[in-house]
Amino acid sequence: MKIAFSPCPNDTFVFHALVHGLVAGAPGLDVTFADVDVTNTAALDGHFDIVKVSYAALPWLLDQYELLPCGGALGRGCGPLVVARPGAVVKRVAVPGDRTTAYLLFRLWAKENYEIEVVPFHEIMPGVAAGKWDAGLVIHEARFTYQNYGLVSLADLGEWWEQDTGLPIPLGAILAKPEIAAQATEWIRESVRMAWADPDASRDYVQQHAQEMDSDVQRQHIALYVNEFTDSLGEAGYEAARTLLARAAQAGITPAVRL
The missing domain is CATH 3.40.190.10 (Periplasmic binding protein-like II)
Structure with missing residues (x-):
């Protein structure tokens, strides 16, 4: 099987x-x-x-x-994050897949149009830190490690979802x-x-x-x-x-x- x-x-x-x-x-x-x-x-x-x-x-x-x-x-308190370098102007965003829940939430949340690039998850935080993208949509253990790359969280999409719907x-x-x-x-x-x-x-x-x-x-x-x-x-x-x-x-x- x-x-x-x-x-x-x-x-x-x-x-x-x-x-x-x-x-x-x-x-x-x-x-x-x-x-x-x-x-x-x-x-x-x-x-x-x-x-x-x-x-x-x-x-x-x-x-x-x-x-x-x-x-x-x-769950609760476990949603994807939008992370960036401190003070970055966000136009280009790296996302981990165009059919991921993270990207769907991002599209439902975003008020602006961004230039999107789909890249392997493990490349997102190093790439944002290096200036390859202005921001990144991160999932998995990145919730615990994005600060190690000198990044800050611009939005917690799980928190946004929970406040808006009351649902996990x-x-x-x-x-x-x-x-x-x-x-x-x-x-x-x-x-x-x-x-x-x-x-x-x-x-x-x-x-x-x-x-x-x-x-x-x-x-x-x-x-x-x-x-x-x-x-x-x-x-x-x-x-x-x-x-x-x-x-x-x-x-x-x-x-x-x-x-």
Whole structure:
């Protein structure tokens, strides 16, 4: 069975038990590591059986996949940031993918038109610091590390979203082929609960794949992005996703979709 998720600490923490054959009844997995800006489009051909994508990409994928109620990344206080050098005049903005939730939020938030360039996530902060772009839209562990590049936060889009809607921010979704969705939900939820029951079990796996190698940052990342919504979206999680995609469709950014 083919699965794709990011090498970020929250995903490797969540999927450790499942990938390593510790979940009873789950099949062996062929794992592809790729950030969501890659899987958002790589999933279009239905190559993967289970795949982590951005909520913003769902309108192009729900004809082939079903949204699972667990395993993803939603929450509060965990949204993308717009970062820049102090005092920079912002005209050019680097973003980590044109179908990411981060960029969708940016488009819903922005009052001006900016020159946008899509670049790999790991290049954004060094590039902004070097003056290649005026600002960058950052996600993942950048929330904890952007100051290390001498950058400042111009906007917290998660904070903006929460104040405007009162809802958690829907970032990363787990999709599965419809014929295995029910089983995949059980496998992934069990993997999440095993990770919480023994957090040290996945430590080496997380460390091996993390782009940010500082162990304290890894722990902060996991604590922020692996939360009650990872175990179960619940009504608040589904309402957050429906609200995001309804606003995007209303703004003409994405096709309309039903969840």
